Amino acid sequence: MAVRFGVLGCSSVARRRSIPALVSHPDATLAAVASRDPEKAKAFAAEFGCDAAGYDELLTRDDIDAVYVPLPTALHVPWGLKVLAAGKHLLLEKPSATSAAGARELVRAATEQDLVLRENFTFLHHPQHATVARLLAEGRLGQLRSFSAAFCFPPLPAADIRYDAALGGGSLLDAGVYPIRAAQLLLGDDLTVVGSSLRVDGRTGVDVAGHALLVSAAGVLVDVKFGFEHTYGSSYTLWGSTARLTLDKAFTPAATWQPVLRIEEQDHTEEFVLATGHQFLGAVASFTAAVLAGRGAGHAEEAAGLRSMVRTMELVEDVVRLANRLPA
Template structure:
């Protein structure tokens, strides 16, 4: 029997406590073995479901532990590249929260560090591990909507807390980095396609983007996206072809925003609905990562894929121009 992959977590982030910590603990072939945090009280929620957890008060001390095979990095965005490199240099496999970098060129550096280390490194882009998105890709490959002509992607929630790291420019905050990765990455994955050009209208507050309307040209279809961290919660992606419409409902936060499901409407107003109740894409992500380590099989979301999404984010920022506070009363009007 193959020994399980022993995991450590760098930082007691709330997201790690609620989602990724339990996912590592529950995943087949994985053991949540360690946590590094300078605040012992933050370790207690993790110890509630993993009593045998080793707790370090220093990130470097966890990386120096030879019993740890892989680490998960849920630190603020601006620290992702630094600690991914440190984990690889310490001989650990590393799964880092999205966005794994703030510029596409930084991912080139991570690819080089990964290759030099001989270890796995990847961005924690969990939706690609969900059967919902694998099904979407299969349906589009099979021309279920005919010739794909247009894609709409929308993702919004309201986060007005200015103390939150997502609202701070010095920690790599902003809506495009936080949730634009989903509206861009999901479509790139489902269509096997890359944008040729983008246009963008962005609203800023406190130096971070809080609303973005993005249009893009892909080789075979048009694209329209909205991303906002100042609007009522909404998420959906629609693929519109000449013979049908494929709607992906709850495409990003399965089991949190609602039940993952998709509907395919074709000629004669026939509608096929598929549901994916109870699937934990965080757990599947960990299991796929462990399988790639043990068996050397291709990982669904390699750094090369993540670089493409970051390149699209870079294109949007370039198209939008310099950051400037706009603060409209209604971010859909200006």
């Protein structure tokens, strides 16, 4: 039995990454794609061998079990709620919402319907992070003192939706959520934002770069950097009392990339070349497994993931609330 998907929104990431992963997985099939532009939906449908549909039409189809939503962030909650109200499982592009209240609303709806709701942070499904977590748990770094992470890339075309405040644009919601979520993954959800700065474009009103300082419940110092005005960078470092671990290409590695994990001690350095990993395929596999196993939002593992989803948005709100705003 395969999970029958519909896709609500014909975005670039859907075409390049998520839909190819979806149609290649043996437990998933693609029934239909929808777009505000009928011609765009037809082009996607022809490329991936499925039907084209309108948004509302897609949600009424009996041959769809789950819907993947790669719409702009500001549309995640209204359309996500419609997907859940239609009785469909929901795979929602990150971040889940533009506010913690919106994320909580999605969780309530999924719980009431006992449906699977996942936020599509694909990097969480790359095996390199499990290796890091294992080394940390084994005490390879001694007592962890700090965690630093960054996700930055060059400026986008002027018309890109990530410069549109009304659609949930800005570097914090698009890039900053990655290092924040990585801190949650490795240190737990009990993080506190203690300070932040945002560089804001006066023309668009969106943040184009930022830096936030947090601290974990265990006293680990955390700093995260993000932005749209840098050369590309995607990495994190864990610094302990006896060693420091660094992982490059932490958030968006190609499926063919072999991660290199570097551990540095005072007089010794080791490098571990890890196995490749297809994180988009891993995200699809994990989601379809949950659906086929009947693990709705109330299941313990699913509920834990949803708590982290909401916590991410609470931390984002704290970064904004505490931010020192600088002109870009």
